[in-house]
Every structure is written in C-alpha cells, then in structure tokens.
Amino acid sequence: xxxxxxxxxxxxxxxxxxxxxxxxxxxxxxxxxxxxxxxxxxxxxxxxxxxxxxxxxxxxxxxxxxxxxxxxxxxxxxxxxxxxxxxxxxxxxxxxxxxxxxxxxxxxxxxxxxxxxxxxxxxxxxxxxxxxxxxxxxxxxxxxxxxxxxxxxxxxxxxxxxxxxxxxxxxxxxxxxxxxxxxxxxxxxxxxxxxxxxxxxxxxxxxxxxxxxxxxxxxxxxxxxxxxxxxxxxxxxxxxxxxxxxxxxxxxxxxxxxxxxxxxxxxxxxxxxxxxxxxxxxxxxxxxxxxxxxxxxxxxxxxxxxxxxxxxxxxxxxxxxxxxxxxxxxxxxxxxxxxxxxxxxxxxxxxxxxxxxxxxxxxxxxxxxxxxxxxxxxxxxxxxxxxxxxxxxxxxxxxxxxxxxxxxxxxxxxxxxxxxxxxxxxxxxxxxxxxxxxxxxxxxxxxxxxxxxxxxxxxxxxxxxxxxxxxxxxxxxxxxxxxxxxxxxxxxxxxxxxxxxxxxxxxxxxxxxxxxxxxxxxxxxxxxxxxxxxxxxxxxxxxxxxxxxxxxxxxxxxxxxxxxxxxxxxxxxxxxxxxxxxxxxxxxxxxxxxxxxxxxxxxxxxxxxxxxxx
Amino acid sequence: xxxxxxxxxxxxxxxxxxxxxxxxxxxxxxxxxxxxxxxxxxxxxxxxxxxxxxxxxxxxxxxxxxxxxxxxxxxxxxxxxxxxxxxxxxxxxxxxxxxxxxxxxxxxxxxxxxxxxxxxxxxxxxxxxxxxxxxxxxxxxxxxxxxxxxxxxxxxxxxxxxxxxxxxxxxxxxxxxxxxxxxxxxxxxxxxxxxxxxxxxxxxxxxxxxxxxxxxxxxxxxxxxxxxxxxxxxxxxxxxxxxxxxxxxxxxxxxxxxxxxxxxxxxxxxxxxxxxxxxxxxxxxxxxxxxxxxxxxxxxxxxxxxxxxxxxxxxxxxxxxxxxxxxxxxxxxxxxxxxxxxxx
Numbered sequence: 001x002x003x004x005x006x007x008x009x010x011x012x013x014x015x016x017x018x019x020x021x022x023x024x025x026x027x028x029x030x031x032x033x034x035x036x037x038x039x040x041x042x043x044x045x046x047x048x049x050x051x052x053x054x055x056x057x058x059x060x061x062x063x064x065x066x067x068x069x070x071x072x073x074x075x076x077x078x079x080x081x082x083x084x085x086x087x088x089x090x091x092x093x094x095x096x097x098x099x100x101x102x103x104x105x106x107x108x109x110x111x112x113x114x115x116x117x118x119x120x121x122x123x124x125x126x127x128x129x130x131x132x133x134x135x136x137x138x139x140x141x142x143x144x145x146x147x148x149x150x151x152x153x154x155x156x157x158x159x160x161x162x163x164x165x166x167x168x169x170x171x172x173x174x175x176x177x178x179x180x181x182x183x184x185x186x187x188x189x190x191x192x193x194x195x196x197x198x199x200x201x202x203x204x205x206x207x208x209x210x211x212x213x214x215x216x217x218x219x220x221x222x223x224x225x226x227x228x229x230x231x232x233x234x235x236x237x238x239x240x241x242x243x244x245x246x247x248x249x250x251x252x253x254x255x256x257x258x259x260x261x262x263x264x265x266x267x268x269x270x271x272x273x274x275x276x277x278x279x280x281x282x283x284x285x286x287x288x289x290x291x292x293x294x295x296x297x298x299x300x301x302x303x304x305x306x307x308x309x310x311x312x313x314x315x316x317x318x319x320x321x322x323x324x325x326x327x328x329x330x331x332x333x334x335x336x337x338x339x340x341x342x343x344x345x346x347x348x349x350x351x352x353x354x355x356x357x358x359x360x361x362x363x364x365x366x367x368x369x370x371x372x373x374x375x376x377x378x379x380x381x382x383x384x385x386x387x388x389x390x391x392x393x394x395x396x397x398x399x400x401x402x403x404x405x406x407x408x409x410x411x412x413x414x415x416x417x418x419x420x421x422x423x424x425x426x427x428x429x430x431x432x433x434x435x436x437x438x439x440x441x442x443x444x445x446x447x448x449x450x451x452x453x454x455x456x457x458x459x460x461x462x463x464x465x466x467x468x469x470x471x472x473x474x475x476x477x478x479x480x481x482x483x484x485x486x487x488x489x490x491x492x493x494x495x496x497x498x499x500x501x502x503x504x505x506x507x508x509x510x511x512x513x514x515x516x517x518x519x520x521x522x523x524x525x526x527x528x529x530x531x532x533x534x535x536x537x538x539x540x541x542x543x544x545x546x547x548x549x550x551x552x553x554x555x556x557x558x559x560x561x562x563x564x565x566x567x568x569x570x571x572x573x574x575x576x577x578x579x580x581x582x583x584x585x586x587x588x589x590x591x592x593x594x595x596x597x598x599x600x601x602x603x604x605x606x607x608x609x610x611x612x613x614x
Numbered sequence: 615x616x617x618x619x620x621x622x623x624x625x626x627x628x629x630x631x632x633x634x635x636x637x638x639x640x641x642x643x644x645x646x647x648x649x650x651x652x653x654x655x656x657x658x659x660x661x662x663x664x665x666x667x668x669x670x671x672x673x674x675x676x677x678x679x680x681x682x683x684x685x686x687x688x689x690x691x692x693x694x695x696x697x698x699x700x701x702x703x704x705x706x707x708x709x710x711x712x713x714x715x716x717x718x719x720x721x722x723x724x725x726x727x728x729x730x731x732x733x734x735x736x737x738x739x740x741x742x743x744x745x746x747x748x749x750x751x752x753x754x755x756x757x758x759x760x761x762x763x764x765x766x767x768x769x770x771x772x773x774x775x776x777x778x779x780x781x782x783x784x785x786x787x788x789x790x791x792x793x794x795x796x797x798x799x800x801x802x803x804x805x806x807x808x809x810x811x812x813x814x815x816x817x818x819x820x821x822x823x824x825x826x827x828x829x830x831x832x833x834x835x836x837x838x839x840x841x842x843x844x845x846x847x848x849x850x851x852x853x854x855x856x857x858x859x860x861x862x863x864x865x866x867x868x869x870x871x872x873x874x875x876x877x878x879x880x881x882x883x884x885x886x887x888x889x890x891x892x893x894x895x896x897x898x899x900x901x902x903x904x905x906x907x908x909x910x911x912x913x914x915x916x917x918x919x920x921x922x923x924x925x926x927x928x929x930x931x932x933x934x935x936x937x938x939x940x941x942x943x944x945x946x947x948x949x950x951x952x953x954x955x956x957x958x
Binding site: 034037038040230231232233234235236237246249250253258260262279280281282283285287289290291293294297298299300301302303304305306307309323324327331417418419420421454455456457458459460461462463464465466467475476 | 637664665666667669671672674681682685686687688689690691692695698699700701702703704705706707709710727728731930933934936937938940941943944945946947949950951953954955956957958
C-alpha cells in the first residue's frame with residue numbers, strides 16, 4: 001500500500017475549506033484546527049460565511065468558508081493567500097481560487113462538477129478539464145460518490161450519506177497533514193452522542209477519507225508542520241466573542257458585582273449574548289431585550305442597582321444606544337459597551353469586518369459626553385480587554401466602550417488559560433451604609449470618581465438622572481457655572497484614567513525612519529509585516545493602540561521620535577484624524593482599506609517599502 | 615397581604631412623612647399629579663417595606679419628575695425608557711420594590727415598545743401611568759390617548775388618529791394586572807396602589823389625570839364628583855357589578871356582550887349581575903370591562919385584572935439557583951478549564 005510521497009516540512013501553512021452553506025465547512029474547519037492545536041501548532045482561524053443562512057444551492061452567494069493559519073512559529077493572523085484550498089463544489093472553487101497561492105494544493109470534490117452546478121457557478125467550461133488549474137497541485141476525487149460508497153453497508157439514507165462528505169474530506173486532510181485521527185473520531189462521538197447512526201456514518205466517512213488518501217496516486221506531497229515553541233502552560237482554542245464573554249464573567253467574579261447583560265441579537269456580536277446566556281451557574285443574568293435601546297437601558301438600570309451592567313452590540317446598535325450612553329455618562333454609572341464592529345454605514349455588510357466605529361464611540365452623542373474607549377487587538381486578548389474594560393468602568397464609574405470587530409470576534413486563536421486569581425484586582429468604590437457624609441456626586445480628589453450607592457443600602461437614598469446635577473449634592477440644576485464645572489469634571493475624570501493605563505510599547509527600535517501605527521484588530525497583520533521588514537534590516541517600528549480615550553501618556557513622545565508615521569486602518573481614516581486633532585504638529589501618512597477584508601501582509605509591506613524609499 | 619418574600623419588611627413602622635423629599639414640588643397648582651403623590655405617600659408606609667427598598671424610576675414628561683418628590687432611591691431616565699431601566703433594576707436587584715412613573719406620551723408613544731414587552735415578561739414592577747391625554751411638558755401636543763378629533767397645538771384641525779385604550783394595550787400585551795382610578799379619588803387610588811404592590815408581576819395603574827393647563831377637564835364627563843356614581847363602576851373582587859347614585863344599575867353578560875341593566879326592571883335582580891373575578895386568568899370579561907366607556911356604559915374603576923402568573927425576575931432567580939446546584943462550573947476558573955484544553 002505504502003507509496004513514495006514527498007514530505008514537505010512547513011514553517012506555516014494557510015488552509016481554507018470552502019463549500020456550499022450546508023456542506024458543514026465551519027465544523028470541518030474547527031475540527032481540523034483543534035487537531036492542529038493539539039499537535040502543538042500555533043494558529044489563528046477565521047470563518048468566512050455569507051449573511052444568508054442557506055443561499056441557493058451551488059451559487060457563489062451560498063459559499064461558506066473556514067480559513068486557518070497554522071505554524072511551528074508565532075502566528076499573528078489567519079493568513080492572506082492559502083497554501084491548501086479544499087473546494088466542495090464549483091461555486092466555492094470559483095469564488096476562492098483567487099485566494100490560492102500560485103502552486104497551491106487544491107483538494108476538489110469532482111463529483112459535484114456536473115454541468116448544471118458548473119453553469120450555476122458561472123463557469124463556461126468545466127475547470128477540472130479545461131486546463132485552467134494547471135500550475136496548481138490538484139487532488140481531485142469524487143468525494144461525494146466515495147462517501148456514499150463507503151457508507152453503503154451501514155444502510156444510511158442518501159441525504160445523510162451526502163451530508164457526511166465533509167468528514168471524508170477531513171479524513172483526507174488529516175492524512176495530507178500527517179495527523180492522528182483518534183481525537184476527531186472521539187469528538188464525533190461526543191458531538192452526536194444521541195444519534196448513534198450519525199456517529200457511525202461520520203466516523204466511517206472520516207476513516208474512508210483517510211484510507212483513500214493513503215492509497216490514491218493523486219497525492220504526491222504531504223505536509224508536516226511541527227510544534228511551535230509556545231510558552232509553557234494550559235491552552236485552549238478560543239474565539240474573540242467567547243473570550244469577551246469570559247473576560248466579563250471573570251471581572252464580575254473578581255469585583256464581587258454580579259454580571260447583568262442587556263443585549264439584542266446583532267451580527268457579529270450575538271455569540272457574546274449566547275455564550276453568557278449559558279452561564280447561569282456563575283450567576284450571570286442575561287436579558288435578551290426587545291431592542292438595542294432596552295438592551296443598554298436595562299444594563300444602566302442594573303448598574304444603578306449594583307450590578308456590573310453590560311451591553312453588547314455592533315455599529316447600527318451602537319447608534320441606537322447613543323442617547324442612553326449619554327445617560328450613563330451624566331449619571332456616572334459603570335457600564336461596559338462591547339461593540340463588535342462590522343462594515344457600515346447602515347446595515348452595510350454585517351458579516352464583514354471593519355474598524356467602522358471609532359468616531360462614533362468617541363463622539364457619537366449629544367453634548368459634551370466623554371467616556372473611555374478601548375480596543376482589543378487579538379481574538380484571545382478580547383478576554384483581557386473585556387476584563388479591563390469592566391475594571392475601569394467600575395473603578396472609575398464611567399461607561400467604557402470596548403471595540404472589537406467581526407474579524408476578532410469570529411476568529412479564533414490559542415489562548416493561554418490564566419488563573420482568575422492572578423488577574424488585576426477590581427475594587428469598585430462602593431458607598432458605605434449610613435455614611436453620614438454621603439452625597440451622590442461627592443468625589444475622590446485624585447480620580448474625581450463618585451461613590452457607587454446601591455439601592456437597598458441604608459442611608460444612601462438619592463436620585464440620579466439625565467438632567468444636569470449640582471456637583472456633590474446632585475440636585476437638578478441649570479446654573480450656568482455649575483454646568484461648566486460638571487462638563488469640565490466629566491472630561492477630566494476620563495483623562496485621569498491615563499494614570500492607570502499602561503504606556504505604549506514600541507515593537508522595534510524606539511526611533512527611526514518609519515513608525516507604523518495601528519489600533520485594535522489590525523495588530524496581527526501590522527506586526528507580521530513590520531517584523532518581516534525588521535528581519536530584512538529596515539528601520540521600521542510598530543505601535544498598536546489598545547487605549548483610545550484616554551490615550552497612553554507617552555503617545556506624543558513615541559510619535560515624535562520617527563521621521564515618518566503611517567497610520568493604518570480598516571476605515572477611511574478615523575484614528576489618524578483623531579491623532580491630527582490631538583497632536584496637530586506631527587505629519588501623518590495614512591493607509592486605509594475599506595473592503596470588509598483584513599489587511600494582507602503583502603500589501604502592507606509594499607506600502608511601507610514605498611514610504612521608506614520616498 | 616404583602617408577602618415580604620423577596621423584599622425585606624421595615625423593622626419600624628413608617629409614616630407618610632418618611633417619604634417626603636426635600637425637593638420643591640414644581641407641578642402646576644391644580645395638576646392631578648399632586649393627588650398621585652399624596653396616594654403614594656399614603657401607600658408606601660402601608661406596604662411596609664424598608665424605606666431603602668423602594669426605587670422610583672421615570673422617563674420624561676411632567677409625570678417623570680415624580681422621583682424627585684419621594685424620598686426613596688430614584689432614577690430619572692430618558693424619554694420612553696423608564697420601563698427598560700426599571701426592568702434591569704428589578705432583575706438585577708429583586709429585593710427592591712420598583713415603581714415607574716410615566717405618562718401617556720412616555721409609555722404609549724416613544725416608549726411603547728418597552729411598555730408592551732415589560733408587561734409581556736411580567737417583570738414585578740409597578741407602573742403608574744398618568745393619562746392626561748396630552749403632552750404637557752412640551753406644552754400641548756396630542757398624545758396616543760388623545761380622543762379622535764381633538765384640537766391641540768399639533769392638530770389645529772382636530773386629530774385624525776385613533777387613540778389607544780390603555781387597558782386594551784395592557785391586555786393585548788398579556789398583562790396580568792390592570793387597574794384604573796380617577797385622580798380625584800385618593801382613597802381609591804391608595805387601595806389600588808396597595809393591590810398593585812401586592813401583585814407579583816407587572817402592575818399597570820392608569821390614572822385619569824387632569825392637565826389643568828393644556829387639556830383641562832378631558833376626563834370631566836367621567837370624573838365629575840356630582841355625577842361620578844352614574845359614570846363610574848367601582849369594581850370589587852367577589853362582588854356584583856353595581857353602580858348608580860341609588861345603586862340601582864348593574865352590568866350583566868348578555869350573550870357575548872356586556873349590558874347595563876336597571877335593577878328591579880324586567881325582573882332583573884342583583885343575582886343576575888356579573889360578579890367581579892379579578893384573579894381569573896381568562897381575560898375575556900376583563901377586556902370588556904376595560905373597554906366600557908360613556909355614553910352607553912360607566913367607566914370601570916379599581917382593579918380590573920390581577921391574574922397570577924410567574925414573573926420574569928422570579929424565574930431568573932430560580933434558573934440561577936438550579937444551575938448553581940447542578941453545574942460543574944462553579945467559578946470562572948472552572949469555565950476556563952472546561953472542554954478541550956491541553957498542556958504545553
């Protein structure tokens with residue numbers, strides 16, 4: 001049986017599974033990446049699926065994909081172009097071939113390349129026969145047919161047999177990557193534990209795919225990706241949205257204030273709501289509201305009631321929450337608003353990522369309405385920043401907007417599991433019962449933070465609300481000088497949080513020719529491009545902002561040390577214009593992409609080289 | 615009687631004076647809101663919870679100044695959102711007695727969505743709905759309860775939209791508690807507010823409130839003291855539906871319709887009248903009672919409906935208790951280590 005194959009050792013590899021919406025590509029991709037993780041690879045994944053749940057069969061609109069980047073070195077992004085593309089039908093090949101590197105390996109289910117499906121995909125000729133795939137390493141196999149055959153003895157119906165083809169292809173891929181199949185077989189058993197027939201069908205198909213790969217002549221190369229030198233510890237694979245949910249839970253536990261989430265389903269933020277709804281055993285109260293406004297207003301009510309109020313949303317939802325955000329600002333209550341950004345304006349492209357809402361987060365409210373704005377920069381560190389957003393919200397009695405994005409939220413990467421007891425402490429400024437000096441707007445001199453006086457606690461009766469209040473006493477007031485004072489205090493209170501956030505750290509030399517500036521979810525792509533160029537000897541450094549308002553105290557100092565600065569964003573230039581407003585003396589270049597796609601390392605490198613040469 | 619199951623009882627007896635705030639009451643002299651404040655002052659000590667366990671929440675409008683005038687915890691929210699804020703407050707902190715002061719504009723128009731959903735969920739809060747059929751604080755525009763054809767500042771030719779009947783909206787939202795009172799009957803209002811507090815679930819109390827400036831006497835036909843016995847039916851659970859100055863009229867069910875009858879005429883006697891059952895879950899008669907209006911019917915006052923049902927906040931607590939008992943995940947550290955993990 002054994003045949004001679006070339007084994008190629010890889011530093012890193014990008015694999016993408018694509019197929020029709022119902023072909024199970026998300027599950028296939030997840031299983032493949034879980035096994036990679038268990039084998040010690042570092043990795044990042046990203047699902048790429050249409051907004052439609054089941055678009056018409058075999059059309060481009062219905063193509064669903066799952067991309068992953070695995071390696072024996074540090075992996076920063078889910079990758080640009082893929083090395084291995086698995087295409088389950090003509091439409092998915094048509095839509096994705098442009099993302100395959102020249103010479104890439106294509107695994108194709110040839111059973112699906114029938115005249116009708118080829119036509120629906122927009123091909124005139126069968127691409128498997130017209131020579132258009134020359135230059136690729138093509139492994140074509142009648143996967144659907146082989147799957148059905150392999151299940152012939154089990155007596156399963158045709159529909160189930162066809163739906164199991166993703167496991168066949170997964171088996172094939174495990175062979176191609178020299179992986180053990182015990183773990184996925186066990187996973188299948190767990191996942192379908194109430195349906196023994198489905199377990200048997202899936203396991204059989206997986207083994208059949210593996211055996212087919214072992215014997216077929218079509219496979220000329222197999223791959224080997226060794227273990228990455230990861231820091232010792234306990235790991236798991238985690239998506240940004242789950243990491244966000246868990247970070248919030250950890251903050252509630254450490255602060256002793258119960259978690260209340262008021263939220264309305266919206267892509268790509270819904271998974272946070274779904275995840276938190278599972279954890280009643282941790283005391284999380286999750287309220288699926290009638291709309292975005294009720295989501296935030298219920299969270300404000302909960303915060304007033306002494307809970308850690310949270311609302312989660314995406315751009316259009318943040319627009320609806322604007323008025324209530326102002327209410328949280330003026331009542332000076334803790335509130336965490338997670339905005340998993342997506343391409344706008346309006347409904348825009350719900351499943352596509354964009355750094356769309358920085359300006360909205362900073363300024364999208366009536367009146368002088370300052371609040372803290374933060375951004376997570378990787379799927380795994382969503383945990384950390386959700387935790388910290390909660391900490392700052394409670395300790396500084398302010399709403400905090402945490403910006404993540406669809407790319408981080410849906411994407412996954414390895415997460416080194418922390419001990420919750422090792423996380424920074426959270427000490428909310430609770431008012432003491434029967435404090436004779438209690439006044440609703442009496443403040444800590446250093447931080448300007450007022451006390452959190454919870455209903456039900458004796459001696460703290462007071463009223464807050466959306467009307468301007470006098471400082472200290474908190475009575476309704478339209479006094480001109482009091483308003484000026486309160487406006488100044490609210491701004492200063494936020495600015496003083498700068499004393500409690502870390503300084504910017506420069507990746508590379510602290511001065512030089514070119515500084516690449518990014519914020520939030522672009523960290524992986526920017527760090528990859530800059531690291532690569534540093535290795536090639538260029539004078540280039542990188543900073544990524546996680547704190548937008550207030551900015552780290554050394555921001556101007558860092559920016560002043562470079563001859564050129566380029567601010568790279570997946571929007572039309574929101575952060576660069578914020579920096580221009582705050583530090584107008586610095587000349588900024590900018591690189592913007594607004595396509596609903598992440599940065600590609602190559603396009604960044606091209607821009608940086610050009611800037612260095614100019 | 616109040617159960618004091620989730621909300622703590624006051625160790626000392628409280629008085630009306632305990633709930634008077636230090637703020638100047640700024641409603642117009644003659645406004646019906648003063649009576650509501652008086653009734654609340656009467657009923658809070660009677661309810662008997664600890665003073666700190668009362669919370670008043672409001673939206674925007676004349677009604678929504680209410681929290682400033684009661685010495686409890688108070689939250690003056692934004693337009694239409696009082697029910698949403700109160701929902702979060704009650705779910706997060708079930709040990710509070712949460713009261714919402716709102717108006718026909720605040721709850722029927724801009725806050726209509728929150729209003730119907732809080733009722734549907736049956737969250738245990740009490741909503742005082744000041745229905746003066748006008749926008750007062752913005753100085754006289756028609757509201758969703760303004761009668762068809764009314765001339766107001768934004769309907770100089772008369773309104774051309776059909777008004778909501780508050781009871782209809784509450785019952786349509788599967789409300790479990792609805793009561794109605796006129797603003798000039800503080801005694802009845804106090805009794806009704808006590809019933810609202812007693813009810814587990816969302817209680818809506820519609821108060822026919824007079825706006826002396828922009829919609830004076832809109833409820834006059836019903837609330838005038840000289841004629842009210844003829845125009846109002848005071849409902850009492852378990853008692854026949856009798857009204858009239860001489861208690862000579864009543865309500866019967868004739869086929870599928872309510873009908874006003876005179877006692878002693880056509881052989882009708884008290885035994886033929888409908889007996890009020892406010893606790894029945896079937897909303898049929900409650901709906902019809904809520905709809906009654908002049909000229910053919912008296913307006914039903916008092917508690918029309920107080921049907922028992924699970925409350926959202928109580929179910930939340932029960933789910934959490936069960937999950938805490940049964941789940942392997944007791945801490946976030948347990949959660950972080952659940953599922954697929956591996957050591958490197």
